[in-house]
Amino acid sequence: MTREKSNDGLNLVAADLVGVVKQIKQFRPDVTQLHVQSVESSFDHHLADALESAGYIPKGSRTSESLPVNTSVSVQQTYQTAGQGAQERTYQIEIGTVKIKRNYAFINNQVIPRSNIFLKGTDASGIKLNDELFYQQNGIASHDIGTPVNLPTSGFTREAQLDPEASSTQTMKPPESSAQQEQRPASNQSSLGALTIQAHNKGASESYKVGEDISIQIRTEHDAHVYCYYEDAKGDVVLLFPNRYHPDNAMRAGDSIVLPESDNWLMTATRANKSEQYLCLSVPPNLTTQLTNQFSQPDLQPLPVDNLLQVYDLFHAVLGEDLIAKKISLSVH
Numbered sequence: 001m002t003r004e005k006s007n008d009g010l011n012l013v014a015a016d017l018v019g020v021v022k023q024i025k026q027f028r029p030d031v032t033q034l035h036v037q038s039v040e041s042s043f044d045h046h047l048a049d050a051l052e053s054a055g056y057i058p059k060g061s062r063t064s065e066s067l068p069v070n071t072s073v074s075v076q077q078t079y080q081t082a083g084q085g086a087q088e089r090t091y092q093i094e095i096g097t098v099k100i101k102r103n104y105a106f107i108n109n110q111v112i113p114r115s116n117i118f119l120k121g122t123d124a125s126g127i128k129l130n131d132e133l134f135y136q137q138n139g140i141a142s143h144d145i146g147t148p149v150n151l152p153t154s155g156f157t158r159e160a161q162l163d164p165e166a167s168s169t170q171t172m173k174p175p176e177s178s179a180q181q182e183q184r185p186a187s188n189q190s191s192l193g194a195l196t197i198q199a200h201n202k203g204a205s206e207s208y209k210v211g212e213d214i215s216i217q218i219r220t221e222h223d224a225h226v227y228c229y230y231e232d233a234k235g236d237v238v239l240l241f242p243n244r245y246h247p248d249n250a251m252r253a254g255d256s257i258v259l260p261e262s263d264n265w266l267m268t269a270t271r272a273n274k275s276e277q278y279l280c281l282s283v284p285p286n287l288t289t290q291l292t293n294q295f296s297q298p299d300l301q302p303l304p305v306d307n308l309l310q311v312y313d314l315f316h317a318v319l320g321e322d323l324i325a326k327k328i329s330l331s332v333h
Contacts, residue, residue, distance in 0.1 A: 009111030012133050013104055014046040017093055018054050020100055020117055023127050027071075027095060029055035034095065037072040043091070044075060071095055088114060097121040116301045120268075194221040195282045197228075197328045200258050207331040208269040208276070214330065215267065216278055219256035224282040224324075225249050228259060229311050230267070231277045236302040237311060240267075240278075243299035250285065265300055269332040276332065279308045281315050282324040291318060 021027050027034070034056040036048045051057045051073070078090040092101035103115040113131060117124075199208075200215040208214055218226060218241075226249050228241040242249035245262040260266055269276065283291070305311055308327065315323050 009104075009106060009109065010043045010046045011049065012111055013091055013102075014043065014050040015053075015133055016113070016130070017091065017100055017102065018047070018050040018056075019130050019133075020119075020127060021056075021093075021095070022054055024098065024122050026122075027098075032071060033057065034071050034073050037074045041075075041077070043077065047073065047075065047093070194224070195219070195226075195280060195324045195326050196221075197278060197280050197326045199328070199330055207333050210269055210272050210332060212269050213266055214269055214276060215258050215260060216328065216330075217256055217258045218280050220251045220253065220282055222253045222282075223285050224251055225285060225288050226251050226257075226280060226282055227315075228278060228280040229308060231279075231308045237305050237308060238301060239299050239303060241280075269330075272333055274332050276330040277308060277327065278330075279311060279325065279327045281312070282326075283315070283319060284322055287319055287322055291315075 021034070022029060026032070034051050036044050036051065039045060039048055048057065072095075074094045076090075076092040076094070078092075079087060086105055086107045088103060088105050090101060090103050092099060094100075098121040099119070101118040101120075102113060105112045105114045112134060113129075117127065117129060119127070196217075196219040198217050200217040216228075218228060220226060226241065227239070230238045230240050232238075240259055241257070241261070243265075245264050246257075251257070267276075303311075305314070312325050315325070
């Protein structure tokens with residue numbers, strides 16, 4: 001079969017995803033062979049090309065029958081129209097129990113990554129992205145890479161990168177007023193004054209089993225804007241709330257919310273003998289105007305901060321004692 005070389009950016013997406021596969025220990029080209037399960041779509045062909053270029057497929061071999069030892073790669077694609085000729089697509093490849101997913105924006109035959117890489121079923125530590133792949137396109141600058149695009153939420157799914165080292169041994173120095181509640185090991189909630197965080201539907205239990213979905217409940221006893229963050233074992237910090245699926249973080253006195261608040265993302269316990277660290281911050285409504293652009297952060301992906309303590313410090317430097325901060329640690333076994 002012959003086909004023209006596509007200029008739609010799919011070759012870059014395929015090369016990007018295969019570049020991640022090559023960094024996964026059990027899938028190195030020198031120890032395994034990979035083939036696309038079903039080569040039908042244009043992207044399937046580009047993925048097969050990328051696997052061949054990476055050394056996973058012997059030259060000229062595209063079917064499983066021609067490979068002595070091989071693993072199939074399946075593909076899932078999701079499309080979401082963004083308006084003004086733009087389209088956001090989610091590409092996910094699965095190799096056995098390992099899933100690799102990333103979001104991309106396609107604009108005028110050019111493609112830009114719109115998220116970090118999301119991994120499930122493998123250790124993501126040490127994985128590095130090569131976004132320079134996308135710089136070769138005309139008009140694409142480095143500051144465009146990873147910039148969130150405004151999209152309607154309907155039909156667009158995405159997991160937060162809370163995998164695989166979903167824990168942290170670092171601790172946040174709490175505000176002086178909440179120091180006492182950090183000493184209450186018998187409770188799975190962090191509460192004092194107007195803000196409460198607790199594990200949702202866990203009763204008296206503080207722990208989760210590996211593979212179990214995690215949810216937390218936040219309740220405020222006064223009108224406030226609430227921000228919630230998560231820190232993983234590598235020190236990556238993710239803004240959980242507000243997010244693109246629930247952008248309004250204004251809460252009235254007595255309101256509560258459970259995170260994840262939609263089916264579009266999830267939190268899963270993935271590492272035994274570790275703990276999940278969550279920080280929520282309550283800001284009085286009349287003081288939100290003091291929060292500058294540095295607080296306008298992308299959601300559900302790593303932020304340019306060192307840890308939860310730095311997040312707290314950023315807010316506290318602006319709001320002082322008007323800030324209420326609560327942190328919860330959930331163990332995984």
